Every structure is written in structure tokens, then in C-alpha cells.
Amino acid sequence: xxxxxxxxxxxxxxxxxxxxxxxxxxxxxxxxxxxxxxxxxxxxxxxxxxxxxxxxxxxxxxxxxxxxxxxxxxxxxxxxxxxxxxxxxxxxxxxxxxxxxxxxxxxxxxxxxxxxxxxxxxxxxxxxxxxxxxxxxxxxxxxxxxxxxxxxxxxxxxxxxxxxxxxxxxxxxxxxxxxxxxxxxxxxxxxxxxxxxxxxxxxxxxxxxxxxxxxxxxxxxxxxxxxxxxxxxxxxxxxxxxxxxxxxxxxxxxxxx
Numbered sequence: 001x002x003x004x005x006x007x008x009x010x011x012x013x014x015x016x017x018x019x020x021x022x023x024x025x026x027x028x029x030x031x032x033x034x035x036x037x038x039x040x041x042x043x044x045x046x047x048x049x050x051x052x053x054x055x056x057x058x059x060x061x062x063x064x065x066x067x068x069x070x071x072x073x074x075x076x077x078x079x080x081x082x083x084x085x086x087x088x089x090x091x092x093x094x095x096x097x098x099x100x101x102x103x104x105x106x107x108x109x110x111x112x113x114x115x116x117x118x119x120x121x122x123x124x125x126x127x128x129x130x131x132x133x134x135x136x137x138x139x140x141x142x143x144x145x146x147x148x149x150x151x152x153x154x155x156x157x158x159x160x161x162x163x164x165x166x167x168x169x170x171x172x173x174x175x176x177x178x179x180x181x182x183x184x185x186x187x188x189x190x191x192x193x194x195x196x197x198x199x200x201x202x203x204x205x206x207x208x209x210x211x212x213x214x215x216x217x218x219x220x221x222x223x224x225x226x227x228x229x230x231x232x233x234x235x236x237x238x239x240x241x242x243x244x245x246x247x248x249x250x251x252x253x254x255x256x257x
């Protein structure tokens with residue numbers, strides 16, 4: 001995971017197997033952890049995303065988010081002044097959010113039978129049928145039961161796609177903005193998985209690259225030398241590189257110690 005920290009700290013608990021995102025009581029504090037990997041979507045194969053976490057108690061000027069998203073697109077759970085399920089989209093060229101508060105979830109609000117306690121450990125799940133215009137289902141797993149809470153419907157409704165891409169990272173974030181918070185706040189990140197439902201076929205453009213036989217001299221001690229470096233095309237949206245094979249030849253000189 002990559003991290004952005006401003007007036008906060010990230011702490012790993014070995015005993016709990018959790019990563020805590022702490023913010024100070026500063027009026028402006030942000031901690032974000034986002035997976036370096038974006039996850040592959042293939043047409044006709046929906047994605048199932050599960051995130052486990054523990055959120056802090058809802059407080060004025062405190063925002064906590066967990067889900068499958070980046071700064072432009074995605075689906076996530078947000079706890080701020082209320083509990084929301086959010087769709088973030090960049091199809092217009094600007095980031096727009098559709099925030100659905102808990103009382104307006106269109107399948108199950110979990111305000112009764114069962115009642116969700118968001119400050120307890122939860123499993124938030126997202127099922128994405130992208131295809132540009134598919135359905136997104138969201139909800140929670142409680143005692144082994146998948147509860148669908150809200151569906152975002154798009155086919156026969158929108159005049160374009162609902163997100164730029166379904167190839168996105170896992171992301172956790174906590175943010176303090178404004179005063180009134182007297183103690184630091186904590187969002188616990190536990191575990192995440194992204195599953196390609198219906199399998200995954202490794203079909204893509206296959207590229208090969210190599211170096212000549214002159215090699216690289218590693219004569220300097222205590223110096224790191226990269227074996228291979230791959231840079232994605234900056235004009236591509238959330239590209240994915242799957243390294244399938246790497247061959248190296250290492251030799252030592254007669255004078256090596």
C-alpha cells in the first residue's frame with residue numbers, strides 16, 4: 001500500500017493483524033492508504049470486492065471511507081455526518097459523487113433486523129458488473145449472510161458510462177477538517193480481497209525486452225542496483241502489468257571477495 005499522511009500516523013498491530021490509520025486532533029489531518037495495485041476487470045466477469053475494517057465513532061468534521069476507488073472513480077462506504085454508500089465518477093471530466101445516505105438505501109437500510117453498528121468490525125462488499133453501464137450492488141456480510149443494501153442501476157437510465165474504469169485500487173482513508181475534535185481518531189484496516197467472478201483469462205498484449213550480454217558491473221559494495229524497471233504508459237488509465245517470466249545470469253569475477 002502507498003500512504004499519504006498529514007498530521008497523522010500509520011501503525012501496525014501484530015497481535016490484532018490490523019493497520020491503524022490515526023489522525024491527530026489537528027483541524028486538518030488526513031491519512032490515506034491505497035493499494036499500489038489496481039485490479040483487473042474483464043468484460044463479462046463481475047468483480048467481487050470485500051473490505052473488513054473498524055470505524056471510529058461518527059463525529060463532526062470527521063470523515064472515514066473504505067472501498068474500491070481512487071481520486072476519480074469508484075464505489076465506497078463513507079461515515080461522516082451520516083452513513084453513506086457513494087459512487088464516484090469522472091465520466092464528465094470532473095469528479096462527481098452520488099452519496100446515498102443510509103435511510104435512502106434502496107434494498108435494505110440495516111436500520112432494523114439486523115441493525116448495523118458501524119463502529120464494530122464489519123465486512124463491506126461490492127459487486128461490480130461494469131460493461132460500462134452495468135449494475136453495482138453493495139452491502140454487508142453479517143453472520144455469514146450477504147445483505148444487499150443499495151444497488152446503483154445504469155442500463156436504460158444513463159446516456160453514457162457510469163465510471164471511467166472498473167480497474168481501481170483498494171483504499172482506506174480518514175480525514176479531520178475543522179475544529180471540535182479533542183482526541184485523535186482511528187480507522188482500523190483489516191483485510192481486503194478482489195475476486196474476478198467467472199475466472200480470469202490472462203489475455204493481453206505480450207511484450208518482451210532484454211539487454212545485451214555485456215552485463216552490469218556490481219563492483220560497488222552496499223549499493224542497490226535495479227534488476228528490472230517497468231513504467232506504465234502515463235496516457236493509459238489504470239494499466240496493469242503482469243510479469244510472467246524473468247531470466248537473469250549472475251557471474252562473479254576471479255578477484256571477488
